[in-house]
Amino acid sequence: MSKIALITGATSGIGAACAHLFAAEGYNLILLGRREQLLTTIGKQLEDKYAVEVKRILADVRDQEDLSYRLETLPAPWKKVNVLINNAGLSQGLDPIDKGNTDDWDTMIDTNVKGLLYVTRIVSAWMVAQKSGHIINIGSIAGKEVYPNGNVYCATKYAVDALSKSMRIDLLPHGIKVTAINPGMVETEFSKVRFKGDETRAKKVYDGLEPLAANDIADAIWFAVSRPAHVNINDMLIMPAAQATATIVERK
Numbered sequence: 114m115s116k117i118a119l120i121t122g123a124t125s126g127i128g129a130a131c132a133h134l135f136a137a138e139g140y141n142l143i144l145l146g147r148r149e150q151l152l153t154t155i156g157k158q159l160e161d162k163y164a165v166e167v168k169r170i171l172a173d174v175r176d177q178e179d180l181s182y183r184l185e186t187l188p189a190p191w192k193k194v195n196v197l198i199n200n201a202g203l204s205q206g207l208d209p210i211d212k213g214n215t216d217d218w219d220t221m222i223d224t225n226v227k228g229l230l231y232v233t234r235i236v237s238a239w240m241v242a243q244k245s246g247h248i249i250n251i252g253s254i255a256g257k258e259v260y261p262n263g264n265v266y267c268a269t270k271y272a273v274d275a276l277s278k279s280m281r282i283d284l285l286p287h288g289i290k291v292t293a294i295n296p297g298m299v300e301t302e303f304s305k306v307r308f309k310g311d312e313t314r315a316k317k318v319y320d321g322l323e324p325l326a327a328n329d330i331a332d333a334i335w336f337a338v339s340r341p342a343h344v345n346i347n348d349m350l351i352m353p354a355a356q357a358t359a360t361i362v363e364r365k
């Protein structure tokens with residue numbers, strides 16, 4: 114059987130770009146997300162174009178019981194996952210701490226931290242059993258430096274940074290690589306989700322500069338995954354040329 118990549122949040126943005134790139138490289142895919150129509154369409158496109166096999170998992174990473182059931186009931190050959198891309202994540206709201214919406218906080222913590230942990234708990238155990246694997250965690254520049262009103266989103270990405278470092282230690286004896294990929298501004302559905310569907314506000318984030326595209330991050334992930342067996346890329350911080358820090362950008 115070909116190699117297998119499991120990608121969470123595969124229905125848009127960085128996750129969908131990874132699905133295309135890994136399929137083009139001949140990987141069979143397990144695609145996970147909540148939007149069934151997109152999972153179906155993307156899966157079919159990749160099967161037709163690249164003659165790879167695709168399993169779709171319609172799941173919310175916050176729902177531990179359902180997620181566990183769906184992963185654990187995969188047929189045994191599909192549990193031989195070579196690459197796990199922990200990409201599902203989101204930001205909701207951009208408010209000072211005294212005005213934040215606590216439901217948004219719960220959503221971000223439950224998705225970006227607890228969801229990532231639930232998936233990793235299961236898939237890392239499969240990797241330990243097979244004594245190989247590569248886990249890619251999608252962090253952020255927001256996990257390297259905080260920015261005004263980023264508070265809880267930044268905290269979740271700092272947690273991802275800490276988890277990447279500690280997973281690397283825990284999984285070292287088992288021959289499993291862990292890579293943290295930390296993007297700056299990437300134009301995806303990210304800002305639309307952050308601003309709850311306000312397309313005008315979302316577009317403004319990228320006004321006057323060329324942001325990264327989802328493919329730029331997929332390329333970086335592929336670079337990390339395609340290194341020789343003795344090489345691990347621990348951490349990458351990738352920003353548009355027009356971005357210097359989380360908040361300092363050059364707009365024309």
Ligand SMILES: NC(=O)C1=CN([C@@H]2O[C@H](COP(=O)(O)OP(=O)(O)OC[C@H]3O[C@@H](n4cnc5c(N)ncnc54)[C@H](OP(=O)(O)O)[C@@H]3O)[C@@H](O)[C@H]2O)C=CC1
Nearest residue numbers: 122124125126127146147148173174202253299301302303
């Ligand atoms: N775009 C950017 O500027 C940056 C993004 N990032 C990170 O990159 C990752 C991907 O985001 P990006 O591609 O930009 O944004 P998108 O909004 O385009 O993609 C997010 C993906 O996550 C999935 N997702 C969200 N919540 C859940 C959930 N509860 N269960 C399962 N899947 C979920 C969505 O699928 P569905 O709705 O179908 O469930 C979607 O496929 C995130 O972790 C984000 O924090 C980091 C730095 C910068």
Ligand SMILES: CC(=O)[C@H](N)C(=O)O
Nearest residue numbers: 254255297298299359
């Ligand atoms: C500051 C960034 O680049 C990031 N996309 C975010 O909004 O957190």
